[in-house]
Amino acid sequence: MSAAPFSVWRAIGVVLTTLLGFAFFNALIGVFGLSAAVIALLLFIALAVLIFRLPQTERARQ
Amino acid sequence: MDLPLFSAAFAALAIALYVMLDGFDLGVGALLLTEPDENLRDQMIDSIMPMWDGNETWLVMTGVTLLAAFPVAYGILMPALYLPLIIMLLSLGLRGVSFDFRFQAAGQSRRFWDVAFSLGSIAAASMQGLILGGLLQGVTITGREFSGSVFDIFHPFPIVTAVAVLAGYVVLGGGWLHLKATAAVRRLAERSLRRTTPIFVALAIATCIAAASVQPGVKAAWAAHPTPLIMIVVLFFAVSAVLMTAIGGRSDIRPFTLALLQFALGIAGTVLVIYPDIVPFRLTVWDASSARLSQIFLLTGAAIVTPVVLGYSAFAYSVFRGKTPEKGWEG
C-alpha cells in the first residue's frame, strides 16, 4: 500500500476500475456479441496505449 | 519424375551434411577432456559454439525427411533403433545444454559440465556409429512393421562401427581445431590427428570387411559394382595418407578438408552399397514412400529453401572465420 491516507476518491476509483475491468473482460470474451468484442478490444488497446504514453513522472520511494 | 529417388537424394544430402558438420563438433567434444587446462578447454568450445545448433539441425532434417517422404521406413526404423536413438538424443541434449550451463558454472561445477559435454559427445557419436552398424546388419521386419527386438542392435558388428564412427569424428574434430585454434590447442589437434587418423583408417577398413561377411547384401553390392567401390577404398587410403603429411603443415585448413573428404567417400560408398534401399536390404525407396503430393510439397520447399539456408549458414560461418580468439567472443 502506498503511504497516502484513505481517500474517498481513490476508493471510487478502485470500484470503477474493477467494474470497468469486469465489463471489458466480458465484452472481450464475446458475452455481448462479436461486434461488441471487437469494439472492446480496440477501445481497450487505445486506452492502454494512451495511458502508456503519459509521462512517467513517478517519484522514487522515500 | 522419380520422386522417391529425389527424396532419397535429399535425405542423403541431409545426413551427409549432418555427419560432416556435427561430426567435427562432436569430435571436439570428445577431445575436450584430453585438455587439462580449463582456459584451453574454453577455447575449444568457443570454436564450435556459434555453429553447433545449425549443424545439429541437419539431424532433424534427416529424421523429418524420412517422416515426410518415407513414413513406412520411419515407422520401422524408429522402433528398431529405439535404444541407441534415445541414448543419442539424451546425450546430444546433455551436450547441448552444457554449452550454456558450463559458462554459468565455476570451479568444480564447471568441470562437471565439461565432463557432461565430453561424455555426451562421445555417447552421441558412438550411438550414431551403432545405428549405422545396425542398419547395415539389417533390421527384422514383417510386412511393413518392425518385428524384431530392441536389443538386436547390440551385436559385435554395430559395436565395431560405433568405435569407427567415433574415431572418424575425432579426426574431424582434430581437423577443425587444427584450423581454428592457436598455440597449445593447435598442438593438441596435431597430436590427436597423428594418433587417431591411422586408428580411423584401420577401423574403417575393418568395417568394410566385416560388413561384407555380416550382411550378404553388402557382398552382393561388391560383386555388382566392384570398380567404383574399389576406387573409393583406394581414394580413401590416398586421402588419409595426404592428411597425415598435412598435419602441422603450413595450411591450417588442409587436414580438415581432407577429413571431410574421407567422410564424403565413406558416405558415397555406403550409399552405393545400400542403393536403392531406404531400409537397407529390406525395403526400397519405392516400397516405403509416401504419396506424390507429400513428396512434391517437401521437395519443392527443399529446392527453394535449401540454397537460402546454405547461403546464410555460410555467412554465419564467415562471421566467425579465422582463428578463434583466445579471450573468447566478447573480446
Place this chain on the structure above:
Amino acid sequence: MRLDPEVLARIQFAFTVTFHIIFPTMSIGLAAFLVIIEGLWLKTKEPVYLQIYRFWMGIFAMGFGVGVVTGIVLSFEFGLGFAKFAQIAGPAIGPMIGLEVLTAFFLEAGFLGVMLFGLHRVGPKLHFFATCMVALGTQLSASWILSANSWMQTPDGVAIQNGRVVVTNWLKVVDNPSWLLRLPHMLMAAFITGSFFVAGVGAWYLLCGKHEIFGRRTVSLGIGFATVAMACQLFIGDLLYGTMLHYQPSKMQAAEGFWEENSASPAPYNWIIVPDQAHQRNRFTLGTPVLGSIWLTHSLKGRVAGLKNTPRDQQPTMSMVFYGFHTMYTMAILMFFIVVVSLWLRLQKRLFTTRWFLRALVIMTPAGFIATIAGWYTAETGRQPWVIWGILRTADAVSPVPGGALLSTLIAFVSIYALFITAFLVFTFRMIRRGPEAAPDHAEASGSLKNALRTQVMNHAGAAYPGEGG
C-alpha cells in the same frame, strides 16, 4: 507386472512435450522482446536498453539451448513411441515439419550465433537484423508446428486410401479449420509469458531497491505488452472456443464439467468438480450460478451441452480436460486483473511504488508458463481418444516396443530432464541475483555490411559475456 505400452508411450510423450513447451514459449516471447529492446536501443541510444538486452539475452540463450535439444527429441519421438501414427500421419505432417526445419530451425540456428556471439564482430544494424531473424525463426517455427498439430485436431485436405493417408489438397492441410486461430492464440500466449517473466524480475529488483532504472523500464515494458496481449488473447480465445465447440464438441463438453445432454437453465459456471467418469456424473460441483449461461451461451438462460452427448467410447477424460482448461482460464482472469490494475496504477503514477502490486507481479512471474501448459493439456487430452481426430485412435498408434523399454527410457528422460531444469533454474536465479551489469562505456562499432564481413577480433577488455562467472 504388466506394463501397458500405450500408457507408457503416452506418459513419455506427455512428459517430454510438456517439458519442451516451456522453452520455446519463453524463446518466442523473449526473442520478440529482445527485438523491441534492441530496436529501442538503436533508436534512443539509452544505455538502459543495452543493459536490458544483454541481461535478457543471457537467459534467452540458456532457454533456447534447452528448447532445441528437447525439441530434437520430439521429432524422433513421434516414431519412437507412436510408429503407427508416424506411418499414417507422416505424409501430412511430415512435409509441414520438414518446412519448419527448413524455414525456421535453420534460420534461428544460423543467426543465433551472430546474435549471441557477434556483438563485437558485426555492426549494430547487422546484429539487429540477426536478432530479428532469430525472432522470426521462432515464430515461423510456431506457425508450422501449430499447423501440424491443428491438422491432428481438425484434419482436412486428405483422403484415406487402403488405410493410408493421402494428401489431396495441401492448402487445406496447412490451412485447416483451426490453424488460423490456434496460431495467434499460441503466439499471444508466448508474448504474455515473456512479458510476465520480464515484469516479474523487474518488480523483484524494485522491491529490493536495486537497479531502479532497469527495474522500472522492464516493469513498464513488460506489463505494457502484457496488457495489449491479454486483451487480444481473451478475444482470440473466445473465437477459438467457438471453433472448437463446432469441430470437437466433446472437448468443450468435458472442459466445462457438465454431464447431462442439456444442463439446467440457467447454467452455473463450474469452478471445482469431482468427476466420476465411470458413472458419468460429478460427485461434487462448486460453481457460480447463472455465470455458465452468460459465459458459455452468451445469454441469461442458455443450456450447456454435457459430455453424455458424446458416445462413451469417444469421450475424453473429463478430469484432465476440465482442470487443464480451468487452470488456463483462471490464470487468464488473474492476468487480466493484474493488467487492468496496472493501467489504473500507471494513471495514478503509482505503478513502481505500490508494493503489494510489485509483490503480485513477482508471484505472477510464472503465470504465462502455467497457463500455456494448461492450455496444451486441454488441447491434447481433450482430443482423446483420437490422435488424429476422427481418423486414428491413440490406442492404435503405438509402436511395437516392449513396455519395459518404454519404462526404462521414461526413467532416463525424467532423470536427465530433471538435471536440465534444475540447472536452468539455478543458473537463472543466479543471473537474476547478480543483476544486470553496468552498460559498456563505449558505443558498438558501426559499420557497413562490407566492414561487418571483415573479421574483427577485438582484444580489449570489454564487458564480460553476460553470466560468465566472476
